[in-house]
Amino acid sequence: MRFLSASLASLAMALAAAAPAMAKDAPGAAIAPSLAMPDVTEQVPQDAPKLIVAISVDQFSADLFAQYRQHFTKGFTRLxxxxxxxxxxxxxxxxxxxxxxxxxxxxxxxxxTGITANSWYVPGIGRADKEVYCVEDESDPRSTPDVPVVSPKHLLAPTLGDLMKKANPRTINAAVSAKDRAAVMMSGHDTDAVYWIGEKGFTTFEGRRISKAAEAENAELTRRIAAGDGPLAVPGWCGRVDRATPIGNFTIGTWRFPATAGDYKSYVNGPRVDTATAEMAVRMVDELGMGKDAVPDVLSVSFSATDKVGHAFGTEGVEMCVQMNVLDEALGYLFDQLDARGIDYEVVLSADHGGFDAPERQQLRGNPDAVRIDSALGAKALAAAVSQDTGVTVPNGPLLYGAGEAGSIWLSAELTGEQKAKVIPALVARLKANPQIAAVYTQDQIMQWPEPKGHPQDWTMEQKVRASFVPGRSGEVQMLTVRGVVPGKAAPFKVASHGSPWDYDRRVPMLFWRKGMTGFEQPNPVETVDIAPTLAATVGLSAPAGTWDGRCLDIDATEADSCRR
Known part of the structure; x- marks a missing residue:
């Protein structure tokens, strides 16, 4: 494994400066930026799957998987x-x-990949809002982090779909999610169809027409939203978590997700959006003809509702229990529909991160270390304290950006070198003095560290930070909170979060399934970066050494080796 080699560093610089050439005004047209990709070859084995189905469940921690696996009866049963x-x-x-x-x-x-966070700050950028969203084209004057002109330009590495299309342009590479960033990150640059939930239903890149499949699903969404829906069913096995937990002047733990007639947000911000995502995925398979010929295709499906529910209500109430049931049903629907079409497909399911419950409920359940982040660690409070310590201020805008929930801290572009030499030590000292801070690092320190090696569960804090640090995008100072600190203030429908370096946010399940495979349970720690080389082997895709940080996993539990086909 390795990090930014000289060639990849050059690629990163080139991509950061280049915006993608937008698609033709037609469904299925590809976005084709100047993305240098490794030389790949593909010799598809006769027994290769016709369709790779790559599934992400947003905020699906290994803890949630362990807690609910005994109750799954639909899609997860197969996995x-x-x-x-x-x-x-x-x-x-x-x-x-x-x-x-x-x-x-x-x-x-x-x-x-170049994706250090959901968004980062560029203090010297020529617009009022210095924040840049991970899938926006900030060079477009119409784009903002909240209403972005969506683009894959910031993704500096090719996806499996990108590589498969390079090896054989007949490969179909498609993705769907409720979140734009999920669909874009999984599909990459050279795509045939990419959809996510917008303000009125499923939408896609500017310059592409909404296809008939998306129109049909949007029409169904419009019908359901107009009709409304009652509370969602609560399975009997949810009883032990079906009780209220007070947080200030409101409670969590008893919500059933009623969908008010005509209320778009009440429909798409809860479990029902996973059902719509599964339906849209099936429509895309039909419309694009995926899995129908000897050239393997890639369908990426990211289910977002687990994350929405986790943020709004935490991970340990009846709300998450209801969500796990709906997710299981959505997966079952997707698999049943693929079966009905006679498609030979291989599935991998994992997650983008884990999650942590609301600290108020954690405390009631015997975790006194669970607390909300100290307001003194917010950007404004830190800036005021550092200015007090150093006498350094800037005439326009804040002294620093980020901190708090971000973990990264960016300094004002107005600071001189001499001022930075005062500000950074003072900032580091302030952070280290706070009992909620586990570690503080500067960019100069981080870039001298070697690449992470060994089992990921044994990585040091430094190795974890290095693996997600992108010079020029990550903040000049990184602050890491102690275990149990939850970022953000509590408010109705916003009680919990993630983003820490601790294993409750890092550990996720990785499940592989294909009809006829011999099942097994493997407790050895593996990484999500192992998924791409594992899937590449099943479709006969070969890439040069160094293409991946991960390794191929042998998912054939017989004497055969799926990594040596």
Whole structure:
């Protein structure tokens, strides 16, 4: 394994400066930026699957998987008959949606994908909002982090779909999710169809027409939203978590997700969006003719509702229990529909990161270390304290950006070298003095560290940070909170989060299944960057050494070796 080699560093610089050439005004047209990719070859074995189905469940921690696997009766039942890696790792420290999804099908850590966070700050950028969203084209004057012109330009590594299309342009590479960043990170640059939930239903890149499949699913969504829906069913096995937990002047733990007639957000911000995502995936398979010929295709499906529920209600109430049931049903629907079409497919399911429950409920359940982040660690408070310590201020804008939930801290572009020499030591000292901080590192320190090696569960804090540090995008100072600190203030429908370097945010399941495979359980720690080389082997794709940070996993539990076909 390795990090940014000289060639990859050059690629990163070139891609950062180049915006992608946007697609033709037609469904299925590809976005084709100037992306240098490794030389790959593909010799498809006769018994290769016709369709790779790569599934991500947003915020699906290994803890949730362990807690609910005994209750699954639909889609997960099938996956549990395959290769079960219960100790998968998003190995890096920046356990957020965009970095996590960027590892799943590129096979490299965020330090090489270029995706250090969901968003980062560029203090010298020529617009009022200095924040840049991970899948926006910030060079477009219409784009903002909240309403982005969506683009894969910041992804600096090819996905499995990109490589398969390079080897054989007849490969179909498609993706769907409720989140734009999930769909874009899993599909990559050379795509045939990419959909995510927008303001009125499934949408796609600017310059592409919505296909008939998307129109049909949107029409069905419109019908359901207009009709509304009652509370979702609560399975009997949810009883032990079906009780209220007070947080300030509101409670969590009893919500049933009623969908008010005409209320779009109440429908798409809960479990029902996973059902719509599965339906859209099936429509895409039909419309694109996926899995119908000897050239393997790739369908990426990211289910987002687990993350939405986790943020809104935490991971340990009846809300998450209901969500696990809906997710299981959505997976079952997807697999049943693929079976009905006679498609020979191989599935991998993992997650972009884990999650942590609301600290108020954690405390009631015997975890006194679970707390909310100290307000003194927010950007404004830190800036004021550092200015007080150093006398350094800037005339325009804040002294620093990020901190708090971000973990990264970016300094004002107005600071001189002499001022930075004062500000950085003062900032580091302030952070180290706070009992909620486990470690503080500067960019100069981080870039001198060697690449991470060994089992990801044994990585040091430094190795975790290095794996997700991208110079020029990551902040000049990195702050890591102690175990149990939850970022953000509590408010209705916003009580929990993720993003820490601790294993409750890093550990995720990795499940592989194909009809006829011999199932097994493997407790050895593996990484999400192992997924791409593992799938590549099953379709006969060969790439040069160094293409991936991960390794091929032998998912054939017989004397055969799926990595040596």
């Amino acid at each position: 549990l008959q395959g290769g079960v890696y219960a100790q998968g790792f998003q190995s890096h420290a920046a356990t957020e949606t965009c970095p996590g999804h960027s590892t799943l099908l590129t096979g490299v850590h965020p330090a090489r």
